[in-house]
Amino acid sequence: MDISSLPDGFRWGVATSAYQIEGAVDADGRTPSIWDTFCKVPGAIDNGDTGDVACDHYRRMPSDVALIKELGLDTYRFSVAWPRVQPHGKGPVNPAGIGFYDRLVDELLAHDIDPWVTLYHWDLPQELEDAGGWPLRDTAYRFADYAMLVFDALSDRVDTWTTLNEPWCSAMLGYAYGAHAPGRREYPAAIAAVHHLLLGHGLATLRMREAAPRKIDIGITINAATAYPASDDPVDIEAARRADGMGRRLYLDPIEFGRYPADVIADLALEGVELPVLQGDLAVISTPIDVLGINYYFSQKFTGYTEDGRTTDDAGLPITRTIPLGKPCTAMNWEIVPEGFTDLLLTITREYPGLPLVITENGSAFHDVPDDHGYVNDQDRIAYFTTHLTAVATAIAQGADIRGYLAWSLLDNFEWSYGYTKRFGLIRVDYETQARIPKASALYLRDLAQRQRGR
Ligand code: GBH
Helix, strand or coil: CCHHHCCCCCEEEEECCHHHHCCCCCHHHCCCEHHHHHHCCCCCCHHHCCCCCCCCHHHHHHHHHHHHHHCCCCEEEEECCHHHHCCCCCCCCCHHHHHHHHHHHHHHHHCCCEEEEEEECCCCEHHHHHCCCCCCCHHHHHHHHHHHHHHHHHCCCCCEEEEEECHHHHHHHHHHCCCCCCCCCCHHHHHHHHHHHHHHHHHHHHHHHHHCCCCCEEEEEEECCCEEECCCCHHHHHHHHHHHHHHHHHHHHHHHHCCCCHHHHHHHHHCCCCCCCCCCHHHHHCCCCCEEEEECCCCEEEECCCCCCCCECCCCCECCEEECCCCCECCCCCECCHHHHHHHHHHHHHHCCCCCEEEEECCCCCCCCECCCCCECCHHHHHHHHHHHHHHHHHHHCCCCEEEEEEECCECCCCHHHHHHCCCCCEEEECCCCEEEECHHHHHHHHHHHHHHHC
16 A cells, blocks of 8 residues: 555645744733743643744744745645633623734645634633633533634634644543643543533534535544553453543544543543433434544553552552554654554544545654754655645545545644643744744655646
8 A cells, every 4th residue: 555545635734723823922912821830831742842932833934824824835724822712711702812813824725725624722811710611611621612702703714613623631630630731630520521522623623514504624633642451451452441431532522422431431430430411411422423533643552550569549440551663763753553543534534434544643742853954854754744644645545535644734833731842843943043944844745745746
């Protein structure tokens, strides 16, 4: 199987998110998001980095769009910063804030690039976190109201809408593990956040659907991977089941089937927590979507045993522990597992038949070494793209309905808790000068997309 077998009309694009590239955090009435606040917590971010300047994309937007055009890509997935558009998390639209995205959409269309809007890529207005954040049910309703402000402004020109990026990260990294904003470590709150994120997705989907001026594609993007059991031992198989349940099925089952997976509910009950579901919520959450976005980076292997052979921890809860597959790693220390991508796409195809998929993120950080001109000959990243695009082609050949591939990311950018130390860009950013220099991988994807279209 090879990349040249990807279907006609396959989308080729690139993705970014607002806080990771825009900078200009005080411009035009923007208020702080939870990420502005979290970046000021000592030790939260490597180097004490912040998104204050980032790639200065807010001011360099037209030339950044021109770069996408130079790469010959047809789709650009970006996110809208809630605190720009609705600075207090409620109330009317901020004209200056939405104005930026209005100009961005026009700029993309003028270059024949399809805009793909993500409404929420983790930058909750701080005022809403102060009121309780995603563990609070009201935040779901606030999100739907915000979504409609953006939809009313842009749906005359934008055909494809994503509600949330990776709700697992918002809920678990943000409220359970404290690794992402708002940095809370409160397990029951995280589980409440899971449900309220999904409810917000459903409410926004319903309202956008009702207001749609024409055929519009609405979906959600999840992060997902294959959870391999370390062996045939039922204890390891159970560990992999738990990991897959908490990471993937907890999000996709309610959206596709209108119910939470019974095994995951039982796992949560064992931990003493419960999803705060009210009557009617699951009908809202399962409002049909048109496209499911998949973000894939790597897969992992799971065992149900501790290193010294126990199957429960001190609290008597079952062990779910990752062990290395023994593959080479990227600069994130993530193992490179393209077959986990194929397996994931086929699993989703089997479990949720008929749902069109788009790869909304896939990419890698490596230790880029620029030459004297700032050029990076990133053969490692090219190899990652090749093997992962081949994994996509393999899944398609085996029946998966995958409509496109959006690489992460257009630019090197603010990699959340890792700050600027990790570079995922197709284009190198020199943060001193804000110079942009396409890497070898950018030219590789450009040529690939061009060849595919020209067949
Ligand atoms: C994406 O998150 C983000 O959407 C994007 O903003 C970010 O820049 C990009 O990836 C690169 O990181 O080992 O418990 O964390 C991906 C986040 C990281 C979530 C790997 C799932 C595996 C489980 N994913 N993680 S864990």
